Every structure is written in structure tokens, then in C-alpha cells.
Amino acid sequence: MIYTRIVGSGSFLPSTVVSNNDLAKDLLCRGIHTSDDWIVQRTGIKQRYVADVDVNTSHMAVESARMALIDSGIDASDIDLIIVATSTPDCVFPSTACVVQSKLNASRAAAFDLQAACSGFIYSLSTAESFICSGKAKNVLVIGAEKFSRILDWNDRSTCVLFGDGAGAFVLTASYDCGILSSCISSDGSISDILSVSGHFDRGNVNGCPFVRMDGQSVFKNAVYVLEESARAVCDKACVDINSINWFIPHQANIRIIKMLSRRLGISNDKFVITVDKHANTSAASIPLAFNVAKLDGRIKNGDLVLIQGVGGGFTWGSLLVRI
Template identity: 60%
Template sequence: MTIFAKIIGTGGYLPPRIVSNDDLALELAQKGIETSDQWIVERTGIHQRHLADPGVRTSHLATHAARQALEDAGIAAQDLDLIVVATSTPDYVFPSTACLVQAELGNKGAAAYDVQAVCSGFVYALTTADAMIKAGRARNALVIGAEVFSSILDWNDRSTCVLFGDGAGAVVLQASDEPGILAAQLNADGSQMGILCAAGNVSHGQVVGDPFLRMDGQAVFKLAVTSLAASAHQVCEQAGIALSDITWLVPHQANVRIINFLGRKLGIPSEKVVITVDQHANTSAASVPLALNAARRDGRIRAGDLALLQGVGGGFTWGSVLVRC
């Protein structure tokens, strides 16, 4: 019998502290940095972001989202065979954030590891968990995208600090005889690493290099749209499905301009595109599962719908997963 992986539950969590564009503009003005709600909205579509309080780590956000997803799926944490966390802001060098979440959930024995593909991380993690289930290596898998991106932002850099927020999203995958994950396609081009990176590290107890996120916005925009459009066509061709058959596009929530441009390029009507970036800004690996969870819980995405999940981020990485919900 052919084994498939199907999403049976989703969850999401955003830290309670909300910082509006006006709030952020006031904070930046105290540093002599000029911005405004109008400036941010016109360029990004972002109205607010959720920021974790000092001391709140990625594993904390991930655990909240995981518990919601497990409740939605109707399974216990101990039933999990696999836990995968996509993050670029892990709690520690090691152990993995996935192991920390496993301990918080009370699971013992499941395989647990992190995936690092920045804003494409959830798509990468979902693809690996899908492969594990199809190979018979796991029956129930928890896949999480979680970030405390505020910890790596330069709050003196207007071009980046207004764009990002903190959060976590999660899904539970289960082995099924009905197709759920229909196709997946992943790519990377390491030669483009310089357009979006946080190129610092810790060596011998000292920070070496630049520990903050740096981005060439125009280059990212161009490469993101081109890469995601090609990926969408490739994953649909792999599944034998026309783009016009897609019920929902659930893209990485980086910037409304990128999302709208991509939708037009693919010929997908705006009413079929899930957008949540206005409410939580770019949450990197958390953005796709947060958007998926929001659209499921408000009734937009229903059982049987065909959703195209897409991620794109530093590395440079990108990818698509086609899901029958």
C-alpha cells in the first residue's frame, strides 16, 4: 500500500506584545531615525508586528504553537515519532530547538532535529517530514516554523528592522492512504548568500563578524518573484495539476508587494491569496504555517482545498509544497 502524508492539525502562536508602526516610529525617532506608518505600509503592507519579551526564546513560541496543533489534530505528544523545527534563531548552538520542544511537550523517543533554511525553513522541514512518513520512518510528525527574529535585527537600520516580527506556526502530519502532500520542490543558490544574511558567529567566546540581519531589498525582491514563479510551475507539473486548479496560494509573508506581484505573475486572483503579513510582519520560517493556520481557522481553507505553500529566504533558498487539505 502506498503511504502518503496528510496535514491533520495546525497551530500558531504570536507573542502578546504588539508593536504598531506608530509605536515603532516613535521608538526609532528617539534614535534619530525617521519613519512613519504611511512609509512602512506603502512599501511593505505591514501594520504591526508581535515581538517577544526579553528572555522569551524560540522554543517557547514553538511549544505554544505545537500544543495548539496537537490539540487540533486530536493526538497526544507521546504519539509523535518525529519533531522537526525550522528556525534561524535557535535557543542554543546545541541542543536543537526541536529537542527543547520535545522536552516541553513531554515526548520521549521521537526523532527531533532542526532545519535551517531561513524563510524557506518551514517548506524545507515539511518536505523532509513528508519524505520520512512516505518512507515508513514515522507515522505522526510535528513540523514547526518558529523565530525570535527581533534578536538578530539592527534596530538602527530602518531598511530591515521595520520588516520583521516574532512568532511560531506548526502542523501535524500523519501517515494516510489518501494523498495529502501531493508534491514538493526545493532549491538553493549559495552564490546569492550576500543579498540576505546574518554573517556573524561565536568563536572562542567572541562574536565574529556582523551578527545582524543585512539585506539587499531590491535583489531579494527580484530573485524571490522569479524563483517562486518557476517553483510553482515545477511543483504543479510534478503533481500533474494546473495552476488554475489551486484553491489557495499560501506564500511566505515577507512583503505585500512581493506577494501581489507573484500572484499576478502566476495568474492567481488576489482573493485566492492568503495574506497575514499585515498583522505580524515577516516571521521568517514561521510565516507560512502562521498563514496556513489563520486561513484554516477562519474558514477560508477547507477540507479538500488545494493549497500551494511557498517559501523563499536567505541562502538563497526557495521551494514549494502542494497540499490537499
């Protein structure tokens, strides 16, 4: 049986760190009141990284990809497919993935973007697994990269405090030993309005709202429900006891969602990798960023069983169970 194995990971964060106090001062100049305590209590976020104007999504994607390729020992010329999960591409087209392919000199790789909002990285991993297990690709580069600071309304306190910029990448390859054991992706378009950016181009004009809009209570309720159901589904599919999982890496949106998920699953908080306090919500980049932090600090080791989960606008969600 052919498995899809993670053989390399990498990440990139912009150089500018914006603390809650920094953000509160900036918002106060706009007549908007908030504080570090207000943000931490509601989200668990203490800071976020914000990319400079001249740093775009493809730049961050390329830097994280280079780290992942070095970590994997696989050359860019041996990559068969590049998938970039993003809601903030450099432009309408060409895809950010094609820009990445050019900058990496990955000349033999097919390349495309995948848009599933904050679930994009899970959707991309599931897609990569299908390519590898079908024999259509051997080595796949999957990147989650976002510059959400471009689509935030900095006069909307309910959303602008939540997000950050960054990128993370995995190199996946075919393996007979271990790898992805099961995965599932799902969506419910009937509740798409609870988290959206409705702006669109029409003959050179931007119509609709070009900024993130969110019904926080609805997102919280639905996120916890689908993450719990999805976690149990992939464990059942792989015939794995959920208590045997070493590490849980959920989408890093809000500490309250993660704590509620921990309670619903009956799993200790200590098994959850949490980076939302430092990175904020980096959408499709949050999972690989969190994974790489735990890998570099030694928590995630070879042989560990890891559950990775995403949930986001669409409404989309998914889970993936992998043996490292």
C-alpha cells in the same frame, strides 16, 4: 500509495503588538525617521508581534505545537519525529527541537532543527514527507519558530521594520486518502550575500555582523522569479492545473512580492492568504501562521488544494502542493 497529510495546525504570537506608529516613535528617539505610510507603501506591514526578553524561541514553538497536537487529536507520546525550522534557536546546542521534545514529553520522538532561513518550514515539510513516505515515521511534528527581534539592528530602517516574532506548527501523519501531492526545494548559494546574518561564534566572541543585512532590490527580483518557477514546477509534477488551486500561501515577506507573484502566475489576489500586514515577516514561522489564520476563519476547508511557498536567505526556496 502513502501520502503525508496535515491533520493538525497551531500557532502562537507574543502578547506585545508593535504598530508602525509605535515603531516610528521609538526609532525617532534614535534619530531615525520613518512613518506608518512609508512602511505600508513599501511593505504592506501595519504591525508586528515582538516577544519579551524572557520569551525564547522554544517557548513559542512549544505553545504552537500544543495547539497543533490538540487540533490533530494525536498525543505527543505518539510523535515519531520533531523538526523545528528556525534561524533563531535558543542556543547553539542542544537543538530547539530537543527542548521542545522535553517540554512536550514526546519521549519516543527523534528531534532536530533545520536551518534554511525563511524557507525553513517548506524544507522541513519536505523532509517530514520523506520520513513518512519511506515508512521511517508515522506522525511528525513540524514547527516554524522565530524570535527575529534578537537579530535585528534597530538602527537600520531598511530591515528592523520588516520582521516579527511568532511560531506555527503542523502535525503530519501517514494517509492513504490525501495529502502532499508534490514538493520541491532549491537553493543558490552564489547569491547568499543578498540576505544574511554573518555573525558567528569564535572562542567566546561574536565575529562578523550579528544582525540581518539585506539587499532589498535583489531579494525582490530573485524571490518573485523563483517563487513563480517553483509554483509551476510543483503543479507540473503533480499534473495539476494551477488555476484549480483553492488557496496560495506564500512566505509573508512583502506585499509587493506577493502581488507581483499573483500577476506573474495570472492568479487573482483573492486566492492568496495574506497576513504580512498583521504579522510582518516571521521567517520560518510565516507559512504555518498564515495557514492557521485561514483555517480558523474558515477559508481553508477539507478537500481544498493549497500551494505553500517559501523563499529566504541562502538563497533558498521551495513549494509544496497539498490536498487538505
